[in-house]
Amino acid sequence: MNTNIYDFAAIEKKWQDKWKNEETFKVSSKSQAKKYYLLEMFPYPSGRIHMGHVRNYSIGDVVARFKRMQGYNVLHPMGWDAFGLPAENAAIKHSTHPAKWTYENIDYMKKQLQGMGLSYDWSREIATCRPEYYKWEQLFFIKLYEKGLVYPKVTTVNWCETCQTVLANEQVIDGCCWRCDESVLPREMNGWFFKITDYTEELLAECDNLKGWPEKVLTMQRNWIGKSTGAEIDFIVDGFDKKLTIFTTRPDTIYGATFMSIAPDHKYIHELCQGTGREKEITAFAEKTRIEKQRQNPEDELAKEGVFTGRYAVNPFTGDKLPIYAANFVLAEYGTGAVMAVPAHDQRDFEFARQYDLPVKVVIQPAGETLDGKTMTTAYEEAGTLVNSGEFSTLPSDTAKIKITEQAREQGFGKQQTTYRLRDWGISRQRYWGAPIPMIYCQKCGVQPVPEKDLPVTLPPDVTIEKSGKSPLHDLASFHATTCPRCGGPGRRETDTMDTFVESSWYYARYACPGYTEGPLDKQEVDYWLPVDQYIGGVEHAILHLLYARFFTKVLRDIGYLSVNEPFANLLTQGMVIKDGTKMSKSKGNVVDPDVLIKRYGADTVRLFSLFAAPPERDLEWSDQGVEGAYRFLNRVYRFVHDNMETLTRSANVLPETLNSPSRELHRKTHQTISKVGSDIDGKFHFNTAISAVMELTNTLYTLTGENVPEKPRTEIIKEAVEAIIQLLSPMVPHFCEEIWQRLGHATDLSHSPWPSFDPEAIKEDFITLVVQINGKVRSKLQVAADCDEDTVKEKTLADDKVQKFIDGKTIRKMIIVNNKLVNIVVS
């Protein structure tokens, strides 16, 4: 290795080989040190890592290395979220097998990650597509089924005829399949559901305890859960034997109901209009609405539209007959699928009423204003005082809510009710490349779980993915033909596979015991390592993955596999990497390839820049010139060490008793930097300011040792500064620092040597520059001894020439002295 230049390629290879051969970052729970579990979201093995990965894993690695130097027993694992549709698409495109494609990608990406010098314990690597992994997922499925937390349901799904598969909502773009661009059709299908709704309240309540999560993510989760409290009230329908139940958050407005709206696909819609002569019209309207909702651009709201059903509901409080409309804005899936319409106090009902010329009856009056149903132009939705509401008139709306609900309950036609937006999690996928759902259908016994001893239900490898995209499992008798575990008769396996979000809902726990064969989780290990102390990933998973993982943790806790309530104690959501102001994408041609950068500058430079360019939670604008700057900085440090190698290695580590002035200055700056970098990294993740602090120290070092300075710092102090720079940078640019550390004569690796500590005494400044303001404007600056007393400051200030000039002939009204900072003289 030529040490005259910064030969990053040779340096990085040397240390990566060493880390790999010596398993430097392998950890075990048998340690005296306190544990720290740092996890980054594992990648989908799509082929190559992208800049988003580089950023995510660089951030994580800094924290892992920092915590390790602080003496923690750091678990820092990596693995592969390896099931998913892209593998099937690639298999079709390249006439290969999803498994082959996936494993090849994993091999390549693993090399890329190792090439970044990330400090993973690779002995814990997981690939979710391996039977050793998904076997346990199938076991969970069965356990959940036995507990009633998994159930089958026939429901409407997004079906793509061309691709022969169900699509998740997020895979439907403007009503079309993201893959083939054909229209997606709703289709009634049987599917398996996880009963996440059993955990709604806990998922919501625990949000308040997740102090280490960004408020933004918690808000998104709360919104997604969408709790609202109100009342359910039954309405009798004239000439119809069933009651219609509505849900409302405003029972206080019930006297103002002038009609009723129900979803066009409400479960009673057909029965309801039977015999009214309006059946055809209603059916046509339901069909039209369905199609429009399919086609609808989510950006714009559908115009409100409705059709009278020919029936009337009776308001239980007033006895009024309310016409029932099928309305396109009422959702069958939310609440009860029917609403009482109070146009005076609900904007949607108001718009609908005006459109169809229905009465608007005011029952809530705001203070200091009198609303008139005939003339009002917008609904009044706030609180107020009840009017036209029988015995409840004059009550404030808050009280009325309670009283009206109470009376409905007493009289048996209503109750207090809470509704959630959150739905159960449909996990069936008509795909091949996923974990098979371990259930068997039997003509005689119905659906039966696969016995535990028969797990895993292995994905058959010998299949071809056809162009149609249809899962080969459906027609593969060797897979689905089996016997019923109960009666021994012929059975057919479930041919659907699980949503890939199921794998990622528990992988973090499996890292605690990746090789465990007695069960999914080794209780001792997971109890030691969990929860994850710091989780890091993109904000795009704010709801789906993070909610599912929280749910799974609670389920696994209740089955007895885990002891924690929440999987991730602290969460950091990093921003996107963008270029030219927009997200990197092939179509925009602004993609930066990490391989190219690493080849050109080395992994350390790429890491350094991605940490320096922006704080983690913000978007990072990629700049080729910025990368150049990071490279330049490392060279600057390298050069200093190289040019001073002899002095540095010869110099003692013991600091001398007395120091000259430049020594004191450098010593102070060194300790200030140690202090700042530590506090910037620890918990704050301000890597950008940490790096700039080290740059400042480097600049100071150059300045104080420059050719023309009259007196240089002592070599011991220079050595102290250089070693601090190397130690402080080491979590960010590990190869570079290890190499220099070694050349400086250290026998122990930096990875496992302690984080430097600072001397609080050394940090203190001898002299302070005191800013002197007159009427709030900076007019002069004074050098004073630190902690100088007020009288001395006053005296010195008034004696200053510039100050004299500005206060001459004026009256001093006030003098404000802020210790060690500034003086403000108020004159008139």
Place this chain on the structure above:
RNA sequence: GCGAGAGUGGCGGAAUUGGCAGACGCACUAGACUUAGGAUCUAGCGCACUUCGUGUGUGGGGGUUCAAGUCCCCCCUCUCGCACCA
């Protein structure tokens, strides 16, 4: 529409509890070294005015204060999330 976050030089971004706005880096300008410079070093670099200097300046407007990027009120813009949720 609702919710969250943000708005600071040419650019990325700094600025404890209110206390020198623009740290650090990029770009740019001038100079040095050099056969050469896309290496390195030195100096400059918010804007305006004629220089020392003075004025002005953190999306806009108002306020509190000796002092506001920071606190309070109103408005504007952008990003993200949710979106007819009854």
